[in-house]
Amino acid sequence: MDIASGLLHGFAVALQPSNVFWCFVGCLLGTVVGIMPGLGPAATIALLLPLTFKMDPAGGIIMLAGIYYGAKYGGSTTSILLNIPGESSSVVTCIDGYQMARKGRAGAALGIAAIASFIAGSVGVIGLTLIAPPVAAFALSFSSPEYFALMCLGLALVVLLSGTSLIKGLLALLLGLWLTSIGTDLFTAQARFIFGQATLLGGIDFMVVAIGVFAIGEVMGSIEAGEEARMLPVPRGIRNLLPNWEELRACRFAFLNGSVTGFLVGCLPGGGATISSFIAYGIEKAVSKHPEQFGKGAPEGVAAPEGANNADTGGALVPLLTLGIPSGGSTAIMLSALVLWGVKPGPLMMTESPDVFWGLVASMYIGNVVLLILNLPLVPLFAQILRLPLYVLFPVIFGISIVGAYGASGRIFDLGLLVGFGLLGYAMSKLKYPSAPLILGFVLGDAMERALRQSLMMSQGDLSALVRRPISAIMLALAVVILLIPLFGWFNRLRVRAVTENG
Amino acid sequence: MAFLKNGDVISGAVLAALGVYIVMQSRAWDYYTLDGPGPAFFPFWYGVAMVALSLLLIVNSARNSNGSSATIDWRAMGRALGTWLAFAVSVALMQFAGFLISFALFTFFIVAVIFRRPLAMAGVVAVASALAFHLIFPVALSVSLPTGPFGF
Numbered sequence: 034m035d036i037a038s039g040l041l042h043g044f045a046v047a048l049q050p051s052n053v054f055w056c057f058v059g060c061l062l063g064t065v066v067g068i069m070p071g072l073g074p075a076a077t078i079a080l081l082l083p084l085t086f087k088m089d090p091a092g093g094i095i096m097l098a099g100i101y102y103g104a105k106y107g108g109s110t111t112s113i114l115l116n117i118p119g120e121s122s123s124v125v126t127c128i129d130g131y132q133m134a135r136k137g138r139a140g141a142a143l144g145i146a147a148i149a150s151f152i153a154g155s156v157g158v159i160g161l162t163l164i165a166p167p168v169a170a171f172a173l174s175f176s177s178p179e180y181f182a183l184m185c186l187g188l189a190l191v192v193l194l195s196g197t198s199l200i201k202g203l204l205a206l207l208l209g210l211w212l213t214s215i216g217t218d219l220f221t222a223q224a225r226f227i228f229g230q231a232t233l234l235g236g237i238d239f240m241v242v243a244i245g246v247f248a249i250g251e252v253m254g255s256i257e258a259g260e261e262a263r264m265l266p267v268p269r270g271i272r273n274l275l276p277n278w279e280e281l282r283a284c285r286f287a288f289l290n291g292s293v294t295g296f297l298v299g300c301l302p303g304g305g306a307t308i309s310s311f312i313a314y315g316i317e318k319a320v321s322k323h324p325e326q327f328g329k330g331a332p333e334g335v336a337a338p339e340g341a342n343n344a345d346t347g348g349a350l351v352p353l354l355t356l357g358i359p360s361g362g363s364t365a366i367m368l369s370a371l372v373l374w375g376v377k378p379g380p381l382m383m384t385e386s387p388d389v390f391w392g393l394v395a396s397m398y399i400g401n402v403v404l405l406i407l408n409l410p411l412v413p414l415f416a417q418i419l420r421l422p423l424y425v426l427f428p429v430i431f432g433i434s435i436v437g438a439y440g441a442s443g444r445i446f447d448l449g450l451l452v453g454f455g456l457l458g459y460a461m462s463k464l465k466y467p468s469a470p471l472i473l474g475f476v477l478g479d480a481m482e483r484a485l486r487q488s489l490m491m492s493q494g495d496l497s498a499l500v501r502r503p504i505s506a507i508m509l510a511l512a513v514v515i516l517l518i519p520l521f522g523w524f525n526r527l528r529v530r531a532v533t534e535n536g
Numbered sequence: 537m538a539f540l541k542n543g544d545v546i547s548g549a550v551l552a553a554l555g556v557y558i559v560m561q562s563r564a565w566d567y568y569t570l571d572g573p574g575p576a577f578f579p580f581w582y583g584v585a586m587v588a589l590s591l592l593l594i595v596n597s598a599r600n601s602n603g604s605s606a607t608i609d610w611r612a613m614g615r616a617l618g619t620w621l622a623f624a625v626s627v628a629l630m631q632f633a634g635f636l637i638s639f640a641l642f643t644f645f646i647v648a649v650i651f652r653r654p655l656a657m658a659g660v661v662a663v664a665s666a667l668a669f670h671l672i673f674p675v676a677l678s679v680s681l682p683t684g685p686f687g688f
Contacts, residue, residue: 083679084677084679198593200589200592200593200596201593203585203589204551204586204589204590204593207555207582207585207586207589208551208554208586210578210582211554211558211579211582211583211586214578214579218575220571220574220575221566221569221574221575223565223566223574223575225561225565225575225579226558226561226579249620249623252619253616253617253619253620254616256615256616256619256650257609257612257613257615257616258612259612259615423651424646424647424650424651424653424661425647425661425665427619427646428639428642428643428646428647428661428662428665429665431623431639431642431646432639432643432665432669435627435630435635435639435681436669436673436679436681439680439681439682440673440679440680440681443680445627445630445631445682448627448630448682449627449628451627452620452623452624452627455620455623456620459616459620460547463543463613464543464544464547466547482578485573485577485578486572486573486577486578487572489572489573489577490571490572490573493572494568494572494573
């Protein structure tokens, strides 16, 4: 199936009434979640995952993806109106978005954010449509050593970019590898790390870990912060949400910059929307004729990061769908969802599950239009969500967490684990251990161990087999370089600055 | 010995102990079999890496410690840990009292104690949210939740 016929097939799937409905539900939920500080897209996808078990895989992944990119659209609202980012990827939007709002241009800032999100989101999906097939074709030649090397490279990038301390990132990753080892060894049926509990023979449910670390950990952090902010007024009426011609003209390069930067950074495991938004903002400021305006309400300072934030989605789905390698927490949960539905992300996904692959890609074109409609005229309505008292919101999140963790297995034991992982998530955030490497280690650990052991079986224990094949040798060398370059002071200072600014 | 109060030192020590446990456990399993690497192969190496990195974290942290510790807002942290403790108790209670009652009590605690709202308001929020969960999940969506002696 070539790209054009694949995309046509995808639209036939995505335009089925039920899938349009799930796309709308996902975008709506994503927008709501994006607006609410204290609950991120990864946590929401994890929380709602059990509800999709009975759904058709195409509908389920369309809805989860809608939450993923919808949250990015919604995240700008709180940045602009409250100076509080709804998501970490909207941190940089606060800088100029809130200043625009203080000058009475809140409507224009929200409008620019929505338009930039639409343009860059669409560019990101076009990039995904065009890049994914050749990447998948290239990956068909991969065998166990290449997969092992690819996972090492992906995890090294995630560790490099997810926190200020490389050591803590690596320790979080190793913790994830250990957690995924708990249970029965697939090769020999040896029980590992089960502490005498037969319930652990089947391993720890991914959702218990994801909901505990993300949702419970995040809510505990928010309860600790306990601050309520004062919201700036939201202009009503579509006319007041549209930027003027001068502002749009000022943003024309920012739309392009955000789209390209966001997509390219998104393709890198660990890159993520937060980093891409900062890079796009930095580029915009560097090439601007009036950089002194940045930080004081420059429209380009909203357009570039918001564009990058949304173009990143298309990029992040390239490694997930074509190689089976998630680039962050949200995509790691989507990978688990696909596996639970019996769909195997990787180079064969396009041919084995064309409904899911092309249906998802096509639904993102539709989702971007849905989000533009939702986010321009309905922003004042969504902003009312911010008036929901936290003492109502937080117990509800705990309740949904219980439903999510218990619904999958029906075991109280899993709720006990949820309590433990909630504390772990909170402790990690307090001690500045990044959570993304833990989740990715947990998701990829099994496949990584399998690929390593298969490689060594094929080579009868000869470790050099991992570097004899050129692709795996290059990827392993890159992984080593990535983990060693922070030893160079100037690079580490640059890296720490980028990661620290990410908040 | 101010460095012993350092979070990095404590977490490093905990992770080092976990790494030692992983290595010790893996020694009980086959490291290499006739077919290839055994179940101990992978855990052994990430356990070793965990011990090494944890010790590196402790050494780095102790070396960089200047004796002054960051200010901790114990009151704020108490709110978070109090919430967690209430959550743990409500989960423990769930197998005896069921979801509805445990969750209502948990919500009451959050609203009345953590957010210091009036008891009447806490009661209304607790009952309303627990009932809403019951009606949405077990009743409308047939999603099972822990049940108590009263069947809910």
